[in-house]
Amino acid sequence: MRTKLVAGNWKMNGSLASIRELIKGIQAGMGSVGSAGVIVCPPAIYIAEVSKLVEGSNISVGSQNIGDQDSGAYTGEISGAMLKEYGCEYAIVGHSERRSIYGETDEMVANRYAAARRNGLKPILCVGELLEEREQGITEEVVGRQIDAVISLEGVESLADAVIAYEPVWAIGTGKTASPEQAQDVHKFIRDKIAALNADVAANLVIQYGGSVKGSNAQELFGMPDIDGGLIGGAALQADDFLAICQAAG
Numbered sequence: 001m002r003t004k005l006v007a008g009n010w011k012m013n014g015s016l017a018s019i020r021e022l023i024k025g026i027q028a029g030m031g032s033v034g035s036a037g038v039i040v041c042p043p044a045i046y047i048a049e050v051s052k053l054v055e056g057s058n059i060s061v062g063s064q065n066i067g068d069q070d071s072g073a074y075t076g077e078i079s080g081a082m083l084k085e086y087g088c089e090y091a092i093v094g095h096s097e098r099r100s101i102y103g104e105t106d107e108m109v110a111n112r113y114a115a116a117r118r119n120g121l122k123p124i125l126c127v128g129e130l131l132e133e134r135e136q137g138i139t140e141e142v143v144g145r146q147i148d149a150v151i152s153l154e155g156v157e158s159l160a161d162a163v164i165a166y167e168p169v170w171a172i173g174t175g176k177t178a179s180p181e182q183a184q185d186v187h188k189f190i191r192d193k194i195a196a197l198n199a200d201v202a203a204n205l206v207i208q209y210g211g212s213v214k215g216s217n218a219q220e221l222f223g224m225p226d227i228d229g230g231l232i233g234g235a236a237l238q239a240d241d242f243l244a245i246c247q248a249a250g
Contacts, residue, residue: 004222004249005163005206005229007039007062007124008236009092019046023053025239030058033243034250036229039090040236044078051087062090062124065098068111070119080119091116092231094126094146096169106149113150117158124163124231125150126210127190131170139168140189147193156197163206164190165231171211173233180220180227183209187226215244222249 067077094109210231
């Protein structure tokens with residue numbers, strides 16, 4: 001039985017004061033989220049502080065990205081070992097903003113995924129299509145290609161220790177949300193694709209949905225058979241909104 005998992009991606013938002021208040025609010029409501037797993041992914045500079053704040057709780061910490069190398073002359077990058085040392089358990093890789101704004105290719109994302117795994121972090125692999133790609137009817141081709149890059153490098157068995165987050169790019173921060181049926185179709189495609197290679201991995205793989213998830217639509221989305229929680233952006237910055245989503249998952 002897969003456990004629902006909700007991850008809050010804070011993106012480049014927050015201050016010391018605001019994150020302390022946010023964590024305080026989330027912790028106050030954790031008793032109401034049931035069996036759902038909860039992850040927060042702060043900006044890298046706040047990871048150490050957040051790890052201290054959630055110590056002893058059921059909240060896990062993740063990074064928003066990870067360097068593809070383990071050490072050396074890579075200015076601005078943060079290695080998996082560094083993230084692990086400060087309490088990270090997860091690392092988001094391939095978020096659509098990293099792909100579209102900063103030009104990360106499928107190969108680069110796969111290398112970051114591999115770096116997370118060899119440093120004992122669970123990758124949250126983001127995949128998804130642009131609006132024009134959906135309109136062209138090539139959603140499955142795009143998502144399949146993004147997953148294949150990781151499988152080619154690390155093997156399908158690596159997904160046993162990973163999470164996939166399907167995030168249609170046209171629904172991120174736009175207020176538009178894929179309908180539960182649209183999201184389920186892609187989630188089923190992903191699970192079936194993995195099942196063709198390894199049925200056990202596919203059956204246990206957590207596949208999150210990301211894209212303007214709110215407390216008002218979370219329950220319907222998470223009720224779909226192949227949607228196992230969410231990767232949450234804007235709504236993760238308000239404790240009450242985030243908790244409502246976690247409650248829907250739990």
